[in-house]
Amino acid sequence: MKLLGLHHVSILTGKAERNFQFYTKILGFRLVKKTVNQDNTESYHLFYGDAKGSPGTEITFFDIPGLGHTYPGIGSISSTSLRVKDTNALHYWEERFKEFRIQHGQIEKRNNRNTLAFQDFEGTSLVLVADNGEEGVTAGVPWDKTDVPVEHAIIGLGPVTLTVGVPDKTVQVLTDVMGFTQSGTYPSLAGDFPDIMVFSTGEGGSGAEVHIETRPDLPRMRPGRGSVHHVAFRVPNEEEYDYWAQRIAESGLMNSGKVERYYFKALYFREPNHILFELSTDTPGFDVDEPIETLGEKLALPPFLEPRRTEIEAKLRPLDLDDK
Template sequence: MKLLGLHHVSILTGKAERNFQFYTKVLGMRLVKKTVNQDNTESYHLFYGDANGSPGTEITFFDIPGLGHTYPGVSSISSTSLRVRDTDSLLFWEERFTQFGIIHEMIVKRANRDTLAFQDYDGTRLILVADNGEAGVRAGVPWEGSEVPREHAILGLGPVTLTLAISEPTVGVLTEMMGFRHVGSYPSLAGDFPDIQVYATGEGGTGAEVHIETRPDLPRERPGRGSVHHVAFRVPNEEEYEYWVKRISSFGLMNSGKVERYYFKALYFREPNHILFELSTDTPGFDVDEPIESLGERLALPPFLEPRREEIESKLRPLELQ
């Protein structure tokens, strides 16, 4: 049984309002779920994705007002990619970032693909990656409810980069336990460091890769706003989820056991470099409690939190998303 690819990436933000402005107004993504952090219901959890909230397209944020800066380093998910159709789209985004005053770099090659690195308002390190017709995991459905033209819309998650002091233990987990395969490498853009190694799962392509950067010169990351909390990988259904629950435990890794998130079932564990991985089911999806046409328009709570709605809403700070 193979993991299908990336499911979602969850990041920390210091201000949900500015975060919403960036991801919906600048990037043109759809807010597909406005809910709470189920482990701390006094904090919002926002999910942005494609038009249908498809698995593999979500970048999510935990709202923690007043959160301090991130100090980058190893044992981190150091960058998150977002897919666009082609290199022409990168040219559109390069001009748009300049227009909006968004910190960005030049278009460069990573893993033989055209890419454009940039940062959001929290300093989250992001990369647009051009599919250019490449085979692999299917892209998402463009959201047409923004001013971004359909042909340049963000189509889902691309590769995540893990930055590590010593890569071998993490590579062992990816390949021996999770079934990833080595598919290539490319030179580090940071200087005279080892090539970045590329590992893929499922059908491969931009939506199914983990890139490993080895940087023994760096200290360990001190997380803050803009840092990645965890990356989740796609499990197609509950039957295969049961398989992975048993498999992770059989390798002796400490893990969360089964976690019911309502929109998906989850399993969390830390790999040897202490990065938090999650396995998440594609089913039932984000439209289980809201019609697709009105995703993200109200505060959604799973059934096990719904009886506490009045209490939860009373403890949440007012949040005006426009």
């Protein structure tokens, strides 16, 4: 059994309102679920994705007002990629970033793909990556209710980069436990350091890759606003989820055991460089409690939290996302 690819990436934000404005109004994502952090129901959890909230397209944020700065370093998910159709889309985004004064780099090659690096307002390191007809994990469905033309829309997650001091044990977990295979290398973006290693799973392509950057010169990352909390990988269904839960347990990795998130089933564990991984099922999906047409419009709570709605809403800070 193979993991299908990336499921979602979860990041910390100190300002949900501005986060919503950036990811929906500038990047053109759809808000597919407005809910709470199930482990801390006084905090919002916002999910952005494609038109259907498809697995493999979701970038999510935990809202923690007053969160401090991130100090980059090892033991981190140091960048998150977002897929677009082709290099023409990268040129569109280059001009859009200039228009909105978004910090960005130049179009350049990474792992033989055209890419464009940029940052959100909290310093989150993001990279647009062009598919250009490459085979692999299927892209998502563009959200057409935005001013971003559908032919240039963000259509899914691309590779995540893990920055570590010593890669060997992380590689071992990816390959021996999680079934990834090494599919290439490319030069370090930081100068005279080991080549970045590329690992793939499932059907491959940018939606199914993890890149490992070795940086023994860096201190350990100190998380804050804009830092990535965890990366989740796709498990197609509950039967295979049971298999992976057993496999992770037998590996000796400390893990959460099975966790019911209602929209998907999850399992969490830290690999040897202390980066948090999650395995998440594709099913049942975000339309299990809301019609596709109105995803993300109301505060959604899973059934096991619904009896506490009045209490939860009373403790949440007001959050007005309209026209922000």
